[in-house]
Amino acid sequence: MRVAFSACLLGDPVRYDGGAKPTPEVLELARRVEAVRFCPECAAGLPVPRPPAERVGGRVVCSDGIDVTEAFARGAQASADRIVRSGVSLVVLKAKSPSCGLNVIYDGTYSGKLVSGRGVLAERLEKEGICMVCEDTVKACKPSVEHPVAIVLGTGLGHLKNLVHPVRRMDYQDIEGFPLDARPIADHSFEATVGTIDEVPVVVYPGRIHLYQGYSAAEITSLVRHAQHLGCRDIVFACATGAVAGQAHTGLGILTDQINLTGMNPLTEGEGKRGIETPFVHMNDAYSPYLRTIARGVADDLGIAVEEGVYAGTLGPCFETPAEVAALRMLGVSYVGMSTVCEVIMAKALGMHVLGLTLAANEAGATATSHESVLAAAGQHAEDFERLVRGVLRLL
Ligand code: SF4
Helix, strand or coil: EEEEEEHHCCCCHHHHHHHHCCHHHHHHHHHHCCEEEEHHHHHHHCCCCCCCCEEECCEEEECCEEEECCCCCCCHHHHHHHHHHHHCCCCCCEEEEECCCCCECCCCCCCCCCCECCHHHHHHCCCCCCCEEEEEHHCCCCCCCCCEEEECCCCHHHHHHHHHHEEEEEEEHCCCCCCCCCCCCCCCCCCCEEEEECEEEEEEEEECCHHHHHCCCHHHHHHHHHHHHCCEEEEEEEEEEEEECCCCCEEEEEEEEEEEEEECCCCHHHHHHCCCCCCCCCCCCCCCCCHHHHHHHHHHHHHHCCEEEEEECCCCCCCHHHHHHHHHHHCCEEEEEECCCHHHHHHHCCCCEEEEEEEEEEEEECCCCCHHHHHHHHHHHHHHHHHHHHHHHHHH
16 A cells, blocks of 8 residues: 655654654554655755745745745645655645645644644645545554454454454443343354454454344444443444445445434434533544545455445345335445444544445345345455455554
């Protein structure tokens, strides 16, 4: 996987004061990918050291009053051209900079005040559709013993639990809010494992309950609240789905967004609302663009066939009618299943970073669909699924 980095984050002394801003988590990521480094201000031919600059309206002005708008535009264009030519799929930018900043930048008063906005390079790259993050995202997604990665597994995917080097096991019955009468279906198991996969701290939940079993949205999301309580910031949801013909094929998929067709929402219920700052949760980027891009890059590197698409969650338990499948196709849905959407809403409400992976075991609406056929399809893709998850964990 090829990733471009603001050079100062990798320790290059290119900042205005002649220094660098090396960030351990970013350095670690750079060591594990094919790293491309850039500095737009150096590409513009600006000296090091140089007076600091900030964006003022549409212009860039140095602290000594010199207007450097043209130079910044030249450097940003040269760096953007290089990044695009390099074929990178992810760009890690230095936060707040007038060139590289993303989302917030200094306001032009040299008082340390921040305003929403982008650096000149980030503006250029936005048009290219390349995933951009700043170092804060890389840091926030970095797993540790305090912040393990939660992995919730669906039908046919529970075998991943065998990869865990266990430290502790927990019966779901001891998880607050999990229904005491729930019994696992098919290959699910109701024992979470805290441990490591390839030395990355994880908590694996090898089974879940569903709305169609009669449980509430608050109950089915109790595992998510539990994971967050344990300190998990990243959460991987893996689910079995049907592929909507014309939109996706059977096999592995990365979820890009979701449509909640269950008619339920955990944030409307007492237990589901507990600990939530506000139920009015923004659902933009519900599936983390950073984690999705990492998953895509891992799949490409390892030669794993993976598609991407929107997931629609239905109440179930019956499968979709031909008319429903046609409607889902018109809505732009690639995968349809009976889980995940409420869990993703809960994870977003708790500020977690979500990666959604699916095994499309059959075509949506296929008449021969059964738990057995899902398990058989899962068996065919088990090795690729494991390689994909391990590859993602290695890069976090
Ligand atoms: S222009 Fe970007 S890479 Fe260069 S020093 Fe500033 S933030 Fe770092």
